[in-house]
Amino acid sequence: MNDYDASSVFGAVHLGHIVIETNRFADWRRFGEDAIGMHCDRLDIGLMRFRLDERECRFLLRRGPAEDVVATGWHVDDHATFERIEARVRAHGVPVVAGTAEEARQRGVERLLRFQGPKGIVQEICTTPVTSAEPLRMLSSGWVTGDSGMGHVAITSARPALMRGYFDTVFDARLTDYIDETISGVKLKIRFLRVNERHHSVAIASVRGLPIDPIRTRVQHLNIQAAGLDDVAQSYERVHRLGFDMALSVGQHTNDKELSYYARTPSGFEWEVGWNPIVVDETTWEPSTHQGISIWGHKPVGQTIIDKLDQFRLGARSLARPERTVPALSGAGIPDD
Template sequence: MGIRGLGYVVIETERPDEWDAYLTGIVGAMRGEGAPADARFYRIDDRCFRFWVQAGTSDRLVGAAYEVSDATELADLRAGIAAAGRPVRDGTAEEANARGVSGFFQTSDPAGNGLEFFHGNRAGDAPFVSPAGVTGFVTGDMGMGHAVFAAPNFDETHAFYERIGFRDTDVARYRFSDDPGDPGMGFTFMHADNGRHHSVALGDVPRPPSGCVHLMLEVKDQVDVGKCHDRMRQAKILQSASLGRHVNDQTFGFYMQTPSGFDLEIGCDPLVIDPATWVPTAHPRPSEWGHLWSWQLDPADQP
């Protein structure tokens, strides 16, 4: 039993028009067809959608949906999650059809972060074309990207993800000050059964109301990263972290705030691992260079 990768995300928002402008104009996603009446679909590749954005009374990530190979693996995973004491709700045939999947169920991790697991994928009706001119997003066998969640009950939540098939890629403790007494923040980066360095990561931090720390999308090259950074600045979107390169996954990119308060990382040129042979690493700092966070930036560095 293994997790193939991050398939799509479900977002609830009081700001659907802001999300529309953000995803199409800044990120470069394409509007999709066939969404339910209270939702909108957005594509970054040939899948019918990667972002499900539904109107609601809060702004949060409702769930990150991970793919498995087939119905048997989905049933085995469901049984294991239920045996671990987590609540499970099976999706109806109508809900599965709306998601473009053959079957799915909803659950949450021990920290309360929303999850879906599914099998089967439906392609969109038309080729993907970015309205912002992005040359392409890296998905396919690597999945949509990654999600980072807060897990104040860190050990319990980490054990849950290990139980369901994720494996450690990098186990880190980051310190953001020069104080020798700074305990730092624990993070675990975990891979699925593909070459992406991590498809989920956990931080030993309080869980935010937005239900997510950040999502990550990979574009094809540094030009796409740079042009997205320009669009962010021109639209006066809050920059959460400046351009930089990570130590552990080698991704070059930046972070910006979404209309729902969590961050979106746009990056390229990451390390690609062999999930079958990878030996977990432990890095003491997040970035080789750059990635000054919003509290470290001079106000003049913001749009």
């Protein structure tokens, strides 16, 4: 791996919270609390939070029409690293806005800054998370967070080199590996980036040879890691029983070996519940390419030819609307190794 670099923030950054904008609060509460099994707190008529652990907030849902992820929050270990990232972003000429005291309170953090991110997803950095004395009320036995952060975000992109360049510039993200996959005749390349010991905190999927994005939402899926295999199985059963759509059945991934399933959220993007992914050993890890996303399973559930045609239509429409990038933080992009 890379020689030690005192200026690097790698290892001190962790996916800390996600902000979702939706008008489907009742459906989201049933999905998050009753199906997935997270702790839910309703703050007021326009705000709701899900907890996974002792922290006050891991998912903040606010009322609005996007039906999408609108911000990803990165917990930074200490104030010095926080200020290093802030200075880095400002040095590239990108505006940085301080969150208000109320915005920080909603996210359960002490310090909050936000700046532009790829695909219009605001990137937030924060320090000193607030913990709750209220015991967790949730159907799951627990979720894996800690040094690895709380899971990952998967994004589709027509400009994957620029997106990879962005996360390298801002967070010193490292390439973990690639997956080549063909779905319905469309060839995809997926890049997996890590910012700490978790195999990946960001996955970037692109259509090979075509500058299209076949996904309506800014994110393709979010992932959280269950503490036990029983938690995966029981939440899978609850998703079915409560009538939520399943996107992919239970399976195991080729690269991080995580066993998981994918449900479809009330806002349309997917939600992966996984268990037991490998942890990267920085002293020995070398990037490689895997063929196919799964060793077994992860079969589409309920997908029809109409669904496939809709995806092709969305991809065609994306040609007419350039993907939002942040050139100042993306350099010239990072080509594939």
